Amino acid sequence: MARSVGRIFSGFRCFGSLPFGNPLLKTQCSGVLFRTTSERTLVHVLPKIFPRKPRDFSLPNSSWGKEMMELYNHYNRLSKEATEGQEDHGEEWTRLPSYNRTLKYATGGAYLSKIIQSKARLFTRNIRDPGAAFEYVLFFRQDKLKCVCIFQAGHLLEGPPGHVHGGAIATMIDTVTGTHASLLSAPVMTANLNVNYRSPIPLGSTVLIESILDKEDGRKMYISCRVTSTDGSKLHTEATGNCPQCHFHFCHATLCIVTLLLLLFLHAALFLSISVSNLLRR
Numbered sequence: 430m431a432r433s434v435g436r437i438f439s440g441f442r443c444f445g446s447l448p449f450g451n452p453l454l455k456t457q458c459s460g461v462l463f464r465t466t467s468e469r470t471l472v473h474v475l476p477k478i479f480p481r482k483p484r485d486f487s488l489p490n491s492s493w494g495k496e497m498m499e500l501y502n503h504y505n506r507l508s509k510e511a512t513e514g515q516e517d518h519g520e521e522w523t524r525l526p527s528y529n530r531t532l533k534y535a536t537g538g539a540y541l542s543k544i545i546q547s548k549a550r551l552f553t554r555n556i557r558d559p560g561a562a563f564e565y566v567l568f569f570r571q572d573k574l575k576c577v578c579i580f581q582a583g584h585l586l587e588g589p590p591g592h593v594h595g596g597a598i599a600t601m602i603d604t605v606t607g608t609h610a611s612l613l614s615a616p617v618m619t620a621n622l623n624v625n626y627r628s629p630i631p632l633g634s635t636v637l638i639e640s641i642l643d644k645e646d647g648r649k650m651y652i653s654c655r656v657t658s659t660d661g662s663k664l665h666t667e668a669t670g671n672c673p674q675c676h677f678h679f680c681h682a683t684l685c686i687v688t689l690l691l692l693l694f695l696h697a698a699l700f701l702s703i704s705v706s707n708l709l710r711r
């Protein structure tokens with residue numbers, strides 16, 4: 430199990446350079462940059478000129494409504510890069526770009542078609558029509574170890590008429606808690622997610638998803654999450670999740686060392702037996 434989880438996560442292109450185990454976020458990971466203010470204006474232009482650079486799906490697009498944009502601008506103003514040389518707001522957020530990874534080493538990767546290998550990505554980022562489904566951006570506040578996600582639900586996410594499907598809400602909660610736990614420690618898998626739906630979310634509306642670390646117990650990270658209206662007055666959903674760190678680093682390393690030692694031992698034994706039999710023959 431742990432080995433297959435290891436394979437899944439070894440496929441994350443930028444996991445190695447992400448700040449796992451260290452709450453201080455690095456400003457760069459291969460393929461995805463935490464951008465400075467001056468670079469931010471280039472962000473919309475560059476991907477078109479250099480199409481090989483992975484697109485950052487957490488940047489504004491034409492489908493973002495007024496509320497989404499206002500909140501994005503609010504947190505962006507409070508973000509690390511934006512506050513440099515400006516007045517201290519007392520809180521410091523970092524915008525998290527959408528992440529990229531390759532499927533090369535994922536479980537079953539060898540058997541997946543080239544199309545799947547090249548086109549798969551986190552499914553919340555998979556709908557090409559802007560605004561049709563999951564439009565969201567995550568910000569992380571390192572001093573409080575909390576995350577906030579601004580989420581605008583598109584028409585493809587309809588469940589009950591005019592409202593967002595519960596599975597889509599759970600998807601977003603899982604994404605936020607999974608990302609949050611991964612940032613605080615190491616790659617995680619969600620083991621358990623409890624969701625309480627308190628009031629329906631109107632389709633097309635923008636909501637806030639806030640997550641905090643409740644406790645850390647060994648490998649397990651307990652994260653709780655609240656989905657509210659943007660002014661915080663209406664509670665839509667509450668959730669708690671348990672995301673254990675994958676212990677594949679240790680398992681992989683141990684397995685490799687044991688196999689290597691075993692091979693060395695077999696080689697030595699073979700060499701010795703051949704040498705002894707040669708000596709006896711003389």
Ligand SMILES: CCCCCCCCCCCCCC(=O)SCCNC(=O)CCNC(=O)[C@H](O)C(C)(C)COP(=O)(O)OP(=O)(O)OC[C@H]1O[C@@H](n2cnc3c(N)ncnc32)[C@H](O)[C@@H]1OP(=O)(O)O
Binds near residue numbers: 618
């Ligand atoms: C820019 C930031 C980048 C971030 C990128 C990331 C973005 C990602 C965003 C998307 C994110 C999407 C996220 C997704 O969608 S993840 C996809 C959905 N999740 C899965 O498919 C997970 C399937 N399950 C497993 O793989 C294994 O069971 C795991 C890996 C979870 C644990 O198996 P493992 O062999 O490793 O360890 P273990 O069995 O010793 O268990 C460890 C501990 O956990 C406790 N436990 C286990 N199960 C449960 C349970 N049901 N309730 C409560 N507790 C449970 C267990 O008692 C033990 O505790 P303890 O006995 O040690 O005290």
